[in-house]
Structures are given as structure tokens and as C-alpha cells.
Amino acid sequence: MSAVSIYRPITGTAATRALTAATRNTADFEGLGVALADPVECNVKQTPQKIGFIGAGRIAHGLAVALTRAGYPVSAVASRSTASAQDFAAHFTGCAALTPQALADTCDFIFLTVPDDSIAPVAQSLTWRAGQSLVHCSGATEVSALAPAAAAGAMTGGFHPLQSFSFKVTPDAAKSPLAGCTITIEAGPPLIDTLIRMVTAFECRPNRLPPGKRALYHASAGYAAGFIHGLMAEIATVWSQWDATEADVLAVALPMIRATADAMERGGIAATMPGPISRGDLGSVTAHIEALSALSPEALTFYRAHATRSIALARAADRIDAATAAKLTAIVDSSD
Numbered sequence: 208m209s210a211v212s213i214y215r216p217i218t219g220t221a222a223t224r225a226l227t228a229a230t231r232n233t234a235d236f237e238g239l240g241v242a243l244a245d246p247v248e249c250n251v252k253q254t255p256q257k258i259g260f261i262g263a264g265r266i267a268h269g270l271a272v273a274l275t276r277a278g279y280p281v282s283a284v285a286s287r288s289t290a291s292a293q294d295f296a297a298h299f300t301g302c303a304a305l306t307p308q309a310l311a312d313t314c315d316f317i318f319l320t321v322p323d324d325s326i327a328p329v330a331q332s333l334t335w336r337a338g339q340s341l342v343h344c345s346g347a348t349e350v351s352a353l354a355p356a357a358a359a360g361a362m363t364g365g366f367h368p369l370q371s372f373s374f375k376v377t378p379d380a381a382k383s384p385l386a387g388c389t390i391t392i393e394a395g396p397p398l399i400d401t402l403i404r405m406v407t408a409f410e411c412r413p414n415r416l417p418p419g420k421r422a423l424y425h426a427s428a429g430y431a432a433g434f435i436h437g438l439m440a441e442i443a444t445v446w447s448q449w450d451a452t453e454a455d456v457l458a459v460a461l462p463m464i465r466a467t468a469d470a471m472e473r474g475g476i477a478a479t480m481p482g483p484i485s486r487g488d489l490g491s492v493t494a495h496i497e498a499l500s501a502l503s504p505e506a507l508t509f510y511r512a513h514a515t516r517s518i519a520l521a522r523a524a525d526r527i528d529a530a531t532a533a534k535l536t537a538i539v540d541s542s543d
């Protein structure tokens with residue numbers, strides 16, 4: 208069975224040119240909003256533009272740290288509460304806390320880093336101008352949510368880091384909040400080249416999507432982030448049967464998750480899948496089903512969904528033969 212990929216990484220000339228320009232001269236980072244051309248043009252020093260954030264939460268802090276480290280100063284911030292904006296501004300040299308409209312009036316490149324449901328209303332509530340750039344950072348929201356800005360002549364786009372920002376990081380953070388991650392970008396020219404350039408300066412991997420796929424893409428990406436929390440909670444629910452604590456679960460499961468991730472990085476998804484399903488151990492899976500049936504219908508349903516997907520994966524990769532896959536499926540479905 209062939210793997211289905213919804214990601215379309217930028218690996219061609221645009222990324223190479225961006226990397227060449229970005230690694231050649233840090234002054235090149237200053238030319239935000241300038242279309243990426245050949246490296247000779249990229250060496251022409253540009254007037255720095257003003258970057259601002261509307262929304263002073265977790266991703267704004269993470270991106271601002273990455274921008275600062277890559278040589279892009281953050282000029283201004285606005286938020287729902289003045290306190291949030293002032294707290295953000297205090298961490299970034301030269302950053303002013305403004306009202307959203309004052310920020311829209313003064314900044315050339317604006318990250319709209321408000322919750323997803325607030326993106327369209329905030330875009331609608333402000334006055335934009337031709338020539339400025341407005342990007343949101345939502346994975347699920349289409350860029351068309353920024354239509355009021357586009358109608359005013361602004362360039363609009365999406366800039367979605369495939370990374371979890373659970374806390375507000377500050378410039379003294381030891382690690383780059385974006386190190387090694389992928390950022391999905393969407394925009395027309397010339398903004399797209401600016402976004403590629405920025406992703407490259409962050410030492411991240413640019414990724415593009417066909418139009419209209421953002422909800423699907425974001426739903427699936429959740430398996431690598433928020434849904435892991437659901438899996439961990441399920442372990443904790445089962446382990447509460449013998450009074451294990453959440454700390455016990457974390458101590459046991461996190462090394463397993465890290466080892467599993469390392470193995471997948473080296474050997475791919477199907478080939479490194481561990482566990483009784485990948486080995487065709489019918490007795491162990493039978494015991495699992497019996498134990499979870501006795502525990503609760505919810506625990507059984509949860510296990511079944513994952514086991515069914517794992518059987519299909521093991522079979523598709525020829526880790527188990529068709530007869531074993533059929534027997535495993537019958538066991539998993541047995542209490543229906």
C-alpha cells in the first residue's frame with residue numbers, strides 16, 4: 208500500500224535560493240516584504256520594515272524569540288488586554304505596546320496571533336492598507352479569513368508552525384522554540400517569498416498545502432500533538448486501577464514515546480511499529496481485549512480504534528500475513 212502524503216515540502220529552487228541568500232549575509236534578513244530573487248539581488252541591503260504582533264500569547268512569544276534571534280526586530284505588539292501587550296513588549300528590545308489599530312497603522316508586516324475564532328472578527332474590525340502584509344498562524348483557518356485586509360490591498364497569508372507552544376517563551380530561553388520544526392506557509396507572490404525567507408532564517412522546513420486543505424491538514428497534525436495528551440490520559444485512567452499517579456505514568460511513558468519517535472526517525476513508520484499486533488501475537492491481544500472489556504466500554508472502544516488502525520498498518524507493511532490480520536481483527540471485534 209502506498210503512503211498518502213498531504214504535505215508538499217518546498218525542496219526546489221525557491222528553498223535553495225532562500226537558503227543561499229540567508230546563509231550568505233545576515234543583512235539579507237532585513238528585507239522583509241521583498242520578493243526573493245537571485246542571490247545577487249538578495250545582497251542589496253533593504254530598509255528594515257516594521258514587524259508587529261496582534262495577540263500577545265504563546266505563539267507570539269515563540270515567534271518573536273525566533274525573529275529576534277534571526278535578526279528581525281519586533282517593533283510593536285497589541286493585544287486584547289493592555290497588560291498582556293505591555294508584558295510582551297517588556298521582553299523585546301524596541302517593541303512598543305500599541306492599540307491594534309495603531310499597530311495596523313504603523314507596521315508593515317503583521318502576525319495576527321489571536322485565537323482561531325477571533326481571526327476573522329479582528330481582521331474585519333481594523334483598517335488595513337495596500338502594501339502591508341498580514342499573516343495568521345492558524346493551521347485550520349483558511350487565509351480567506353483575512354479577506355478584509357486583502358480587499359484593502361494588503362498581502363495576506365498563513366504562517367503555521369507545526370510545533371506546540373505550551374508556555375510563553377522569552378528571549379533568554381536556552382533553546383530556539385522553533386528549532387527543526389516545519390512551518391506551513393500559504394500566500395501569493397511576493398509575500399510567499401518573504402515567508403520562505405523567514406522560515407529559512409529560522410532554520411525550519413517550509414511546507415506548502417493546496418488551497419482548501421487546511422482543516423484536513425490541521426485535524427491530522429493533531430495526532431502528533433494534542434491527541435498524544437489523550438493517549439497519555441488513557442494510560443493514566445487504566446493505571447489508576449492500581450493507584451499509580453500521573454507522575455508514574457509520565458516517568459514510564461515519556462521514555463517510551465521518545466524511543467518510539469527516535470526509531471521512526473531512523474526507520475520509518477510501519478517498519479518500526481512495536482507491540483503484539485506488529486508481531487501477530489494473538490494471545491496477548493486476546494488478553495488485552497478481555498481485560499479492557501472488564502474495565503469499561505470506553506476503554507474497550509478506545510483500544511479497538513487504535514488496534515484496528517495498527518492491524519491495517521502491520522498488514523500493509525507485510526509485518527503480518529493476511530490470515531493473521533483477519534484473526535486479529537476478529538479478536539478485536541469479538542465483543543460486538
Ligand SMILES: NC(=O)c1ccc[n+]([C@@H]2O[C@H](COP(=O)([O-])OP(=O)(O)OC[C@H]3O[C@@H](n4cnc5c(N)ncnc54)[C@H](OP(=O)(O)O)[C@@H]3O)[C@@H](O)[C@H]2O)c1
Nearest residue numbers: 262263264265266286287288291320321323344345371372
Ligand atoms: N500554541 C500553539 O501551540 C500554536 C501552534 C501553532 C499555531 N497556533 C495558532 O496561533 C494562534 C494563537 O494561539 P496561541 O496558542 O498563541 O493563543 P493564546 O496563547 O491563547 O494567545 C492568544 C492571544 O490573543 C489575544 N487576543 C484574544 N482575542 C483578541 C482580540 N480580539 N484582539 C486582540 N488580541 C486578542 C489574547 O489576549 P490577552 O492576553 O490580552 O487576553 C492572547 O494574548 C492561533 O491561531 C493558533 O491556532 C498556536
